[in-house]
């Protein structure tokens with residue numbers, strides 16, 4: 001990956017650039033799926049009929065790579081049952097009927113954190129169920145607790161938000177810059193790093209300015225925070241790509257950022273760490289962008305985890321009875337098409353898009369014409385056409401040498417392919433097949 005390849009899809013961010021973050025209505029019923037993070041699903045610690053407050057622990061992490069789950073509304077547990085899931089179809093969920101009171105299970109008054117230790121911060125983050133909010137939903141406490149022998153010297157904060165349509169991180173940067181800087185200092189203290197780099201693309205100059213000003217307003221800590229303006233291009237927000245752009249270091253094939261002394265956290269994850277450490281708030285809500293050309297009112301919303309997609313789309317002016325739309329959870333490049341609008345927002349949901357036929361690839365898939373555009377577009381330096389060819393011929397055994405596990409599933413190859421071959425889906429399938437072997 002000595003040179004990274006990027007593409008420049010249209011951004012469509014102007015639909016929500018100027019939309020301030022608004023609190024979405026509380027859901028009448030919140031369905032909190034037990035699988036909304038990387039790793040083992042969480043284990044319920046409530047029973048049907050229990051009465052819970054907002055922020056109450058309802059399911060515990062089960063293993064090192066797992067996460068706690070908290071009630072996102074106050075009310076009564078009505079069921080623990082299979083429920084539509086936005087990524088895997090169906091999964092067991094704790095369903096809570098809201099009493100409309102939103103009574104909190106935590107005090108939410110600010111606490112003195114001046115003498116807080118690294119261990120205490122990591123434990124608060126673990127207890128609060130915080131996961132990476134850029135989409136991967138990897139448990140954050142694991143990132144804050146590198147294995148013995150792995151020395152972290154650089155913390156990178158991912159403010160690229162390179163996926164088209166999404167502006168939720170941008171809005172957080174301009175609306176909550178001081179809180180984000182405080183969150184950065186907390187993470188830097190936990191990891192013991194002296195060097196922090198915040199990467200923000202140059203289509204968000206006011207976010208760069210807001211964070212820069214906040215640096216002077218927040219009490220300085222021992223580390224140095226540098227805010228770096230990046231060119232706008234896709235997929236710069238991939239961890240490995242961001243590290244290469246900012247440090248010119250390469251994460252080895254099959255390796256992790258911590259193998260080269262880096263930890264990467266997304267802007268919204270930083271904000272949720274600030275809220276958990278300073279106010280004791282578990283992760284039960286997040287900011288998402290709701291956008292697309294089928295909505296009367298695209299918005300940036302603070303949404304409770306477990307809220308049905310249908311409620312959010314209706315709030316933004318979509319007639320959900322019409323079928324001339326494609327509904328996507330996430331962005332258009334990496335998002336997942338939704339077929340059941342009862343599926344809920346999960347911790348990793350960065351956006352919901354309602355798109356017309358204009359945004360859907362037209363025409364039939366045809367044979368590969370060996371144009372190599374997918375190779376030229378791949379930020380991981382792979383040969384997507386070769387993996388796709390092997391997969392479409394059911395020869396997963398010969399796909400291995402083309403390093404499918406280095407694929408970050410950015411979708412650039414599918415986007416540029418003139419034969420409309422859905423390469424990223426073929427690569428995802430290849431990974432599943434090879435893992436099973």
Ligand code: SF4
Nearest residue numbers: 378407408410411413
């Ligand atoms: S989806 Fe994977 S193979 Fe395709 S361009 Fe992105 S990293 Fe490369």
Ligand code: SF4
Nearest residue numbers: 368369371372374417
């Ligand atoms: S971009 Fe499509 S047509 Fe071109 S080489 Fe890749 S798979 Fe084949």
